[in-house]
Amino acid sequence: MKAVADTPARDAADAATARPITLIEAITQALAHEMRHDDSVVVLGEDVGVNGGVFRATAGLQQQFGPQRVLDTPLDETTIAGLTVGMAAMGMKPVAEAQFDGFVYPMLDHIICHAVRFRYRTRGRLTCPMVLRVPWGGGIRAPEHHSEANEAMFTNVPGLRVVMPSSPARAYGLLLAAIREPDPVIYFEPKRIYRQYKEVVPDDGEALPLDVCYVLRDGSDVTLVTWGAQVKEALEAAEQLASEGISAEVIDVATLKPLDFATIAESVAKTGRCVIVHEAPRTAGFGAEIAARLAEHSMYDLVAPVERVTGYDTHMPLFRLEMKYMPGVDKVVAAAKRTLAHS
Amino acid sequence: MRVAASFEIEYLQYLDPEGRLVAELPAQSPPTDEILALFRQMLFLRTFDGKAVALQRTGKLGTYAPCLGHEATQIGIGAAMRPEDVLAPSYREYGAQIIRGVQLREILMYWGGDERGNDYQVARHDFPWSVPISTQCLHAAGAALAFKLRGEPRVAVTCCGDGGSSKTDTYAAINAAGAYTLPFVQCIINNGWAISVPRSAQTGAKTLAQKGLAGGLHCLQVDGNDLFAVLEGMRRAMERARSGDGGSVIEFLTYRLHDHTTADDARRYRDEAEVKDAWTRDPMTRLRTWLTAQGAWDEAREKDWIAECTRLVDVEIDAYLGTKTQPPESMFDFLYADPPPDILEQRAQLLAREGRA
Numbered sequence: 001m002k003a004v005a006d007t008p009a010r011d012a013a014d015a016a017t018a019r020p021i022t023l024i025e026a027i028t029q030a031l032a033h034e035m036r037h038d039d040s041v042v043v044l045g046e047d048v049g050v051n052g053g054v055f056r057a058t059a060g061l062q063q064q065f066g067p068q069r070v071l072d073t074p075l076d077e078t079t080i081a082g083l084t085v086g087m088a089a090m091g092m093k094p095v096a097e098a099q100f101d102g103f104v105y106p107m108l109d110h111i112i113c114h115a116v117r118f119r120y121r122t123r124g125r126l127t128c129p130m131v132l133r134v135p136w137g138g139g140i141r142a143p144e145h146h147s148e149a150n151e152a153m154f155t156n157v158p159g160l161r162v163v164m165p166s167s168p169a170r171a172y173g174l175l176l177a178a179i180r181e182p183d184p185v186i187y188f189e190p191k192r193i194y195r196q197y198k199e200v201v202p203d204d205g206e207a208l209p210l211d212v213c214y215v216l217r218d219g220s221d222v223t224l225v226t227w228g229a230q231v232k233e234a235l236e237a238a239e240q241l242a243s244e245g246i247s248a249e250v251i252d253v254a255t256l257k258p259l260d261f262a263t264i265a266e267s268v269a270k271t272g273r274c275v276i277v278h279e280a281p282r283t284a285g286f287g288a289e290i291a292a293r294l295a296e297h298s299m300y301d302l303v304a305p306v307e308r309v310t311g312y313d314t315h316m317p318l319f320r321l322e323m324k325y326m327p328g329v330d331k332v333v334a335a336a337k338r339t340l341a342h343s
Numbered sequence: 344m345r346v347a348a349s350f351e352i353e354y355l356q357y358l359d360p361e362g363r364l365v366a367e368l369p370a371q372s373p374p375t376d377e378i379l380a381l382f383r384q385m386l387f388l389r390t391f392d393g394k395a396v397a398l399q400r401t402g403k404l405g406t407y408a409p410c411l412g413h414e415a416t417q418i419g420i421g422a423a424m425r426p427e428d429v430l431a432p433s434y435r436e437y438g439a440q441i442i443r444g445v446q447l448r449e450i451l452m453y454w455g456g457d458e459r460g461n462d463y464q465v466a467r468h469d470f471p472w473s474v475p476i477s478t479q480c481l482h483a484a485g486a487a488l489a490f491k492l493r494g495e496p497r498v499a500v501t502c503c504g505d506g507g508s509s510k511t512d513t514y515a516a517i518n519a520a521g522a523y524t525l526p527f528v529q530c531i532i533n534n535g536w537a538i539s540v541p542r543s544a545q546t547g548a549k550t551l552a553q554k555g556l557a558g559g560l561h562c563l564q565v566d567g568n569d570l571f572a573v574l575e576g577m578r579r580a581m582e583r584a585r586s587g588d589g590g591s592v593i594e595f596l597t598y599r600l601h602d603h604t605t606a607d608d609a610r611r612y613r614d615e616a617e618v619k620d621a622w623t624r625d626p627m628t629r630l631r632t633w634l635t636a637q638g639a640w641d642e643a644r645e646k647d648w649i650a651e652c653t654r655l656v657d658v659e660i661d662a663y664l665g666t667k668t669q670p671p672e673s674m675f676d677f678l679y680a681d682p683p684p685d686i687l688e689q690r691a692q693l694l695a696r697e698g699r700a
Binding site for chain 1: 474510674685
């Protein structure tokens with residue numbers, strides 16, 4: 001790692017002037033931080049350069065670090081993924097952007113057949129320290145193929161790490177960790193909450209662990225487990241349940257793979273009830289993995305069947321009906337109450 | 344030096360930006376009254392496009408991809424096709440689609456977040472809009488393969504942009520069309536910009552037309568703002584395809600006069616002077632000048648026709664705005680021909696949530 005000369009002074013100045021930032025600004029801050037501290041980090045993707053990304057996640061980075069480190073690619077996801085794998089194998093740390101969740105599918109060949117297998121196939125001779133950033137999920141009235149919740153396609157891939165932050169601070173710390181991670185990481189960005197709220201995120205370079213679930217609210221009656229944009233709904237549901245005298249614990253999974261099941265199990269040991277909430281379709285969604293682990297390890301702690309509140313097993317409808325597809329607070333509350341019928 | 348192969352790319356232009364003929368019109372060029380009819384369609388398209396942007400700006404439409412500046416290319420592509428041919432568009436070629444019978448209300452419904460916009464009432468075999476870039480090019484090659492295998496005299500036409508010409512799928516479609524000698528026409532509509540990335544950053548190739556060379560296709564570059572050049576280029580490609588002489592790649596040089604979509608702001612990355620300059624090559628101006636010189640058009644006729652276009656477009660907008668949102672259970676109704684029990688159960692759950700169980 002070669003540090004830029006003025007980095008310590010710059011870091012001190014940044015930490016001193018920390019102001020509240022949004023989740024997407026935290027992503028930009030993390031990218032800039034790593035680029036300052038490690039000149040093997042490069043950013044590439046469609047429109048990430050002059051335009052700063054269609055969501056502005058890379059805003060200002062090309063001006064700051066130059067076109068050699070922030071590369072606009074030709075318009076081809078296969079190109080982006082393949083170049084990223086090749087650069088990573090040669091010791092660079094590419095952070096690629098898939099412009100939208102629905103455009104990642106051409107990348108799967110390179111991720112599944114190569115990125116996650118280099119270490120394995122070459123017995124550690126070649127590795128693939130890459131990050132693929134993917135703006136994720138629905139709820140922004142976007143055009144077709146711009147609102148996919150496809151995380152479970154990635155959690156089933158061996159050798160991959162799958163991360164999805166739900167707050168500016170976790171977005172910053174988890175992205176730093178993802179870039180420093182020696183293996184490939186898919187970093188999903190819940191675009192519905194890109195600009196939902198701001199918090200102070202000091203640019204201190206402190207990464208968060210890549211294998212920890214976060215308990216966002218303590219409770220004793222039921223555990224609500226979720227990730228990404230649905231954290232907002234889960235917290236709202238917990239608030240509503242509290243007004244009815246029901247104490248809900250809320251867990252943000254944050255890193256889906258590897259899963260910190262211990263935190264979930266500990267919570268369920270206390271509450272005896274679990275509602276898993278996710279935006280993705282129900283069948284073989286990541287909620288099924290959590291439910292299976294509860295069945296394997298927490299059966300005698302459970303006093304009620306595990307509930308899943310999820311998207312339906314259909315395509316994300318075009319935007320007129322997308323909110324009818326999304327799991328809503330009402331469904332989370334109803335599911336939690338169903339678990340309370342058991343004791 | 345021994346040469347293994349050599350190539351050149353022909354460029355077609357008949358009408359220059361000032362509306363002067365710079366080459367003799369081809370013998371097969373349509374008569375003036377047909378050109379006039381297409382010019383009127385171009386004006387209709389431009390009227391619609393402006394109103395669609397206004398609908399988005401006033402919250403009555405979702406994100407919309409404008410086609411301002413592409414009128415000659417799009418109308419010319421549509422006009423060169425027969426009803427039985429198949430079009431696999433990207434998400435911007437409304438002009439070609441309108442000629443093929445796609446209704447404005449269908450375009451508006453799609454961008455208005457309603458799947459029924461894809462259920463074309465007239466162009467029943469055309470592919471729906473393809474937001475994933477250039478995937479439609481391979482589908483067109485597949486359609487062309489079906490036509491060839493079944494011995495049908497039909498042609499599959501597909502469109503992508505300059506950005507889309509970088510996509511793996513485009514190369515693969517060109518290659519397959521060459522390998523099977525397919526009735527296939529790959530239109531590369533080079534409007535200069537793939538969102539913020541200029542044509543110069545997409546490829547080191549001198550022309551995008553030459554991408555067809557590697558697949559063994561006929562290649563041509565045309566002035567996409569010159570309706571005559573578009574029609575002649577398409578005529579050649581369609582005739583070759585229909586006669587079993589294989590596929591073509593045509594690069595249409597035009598310009599994206601608007602933002603990429605209404606969610607984009609091109610001022611962040613594009614010099615206003617470039618846009619101003621591009622307006623001097625506007626496809627409307629030159630054709631209007633030429634038609635006027637032929638005595639086929641004048642200001643009064645234009646004024647009347649624009650008024651008529653406005654009326655026709657407003658009828659379609661009213662139909663769109665008056666269309667009720669689909670019932671939410673419709674999200675299950677076109678998933679399978681025979682919905683499995685899981686789906687029916689989830690459908691019932693949705694109805695219960697809506698209080699309609």
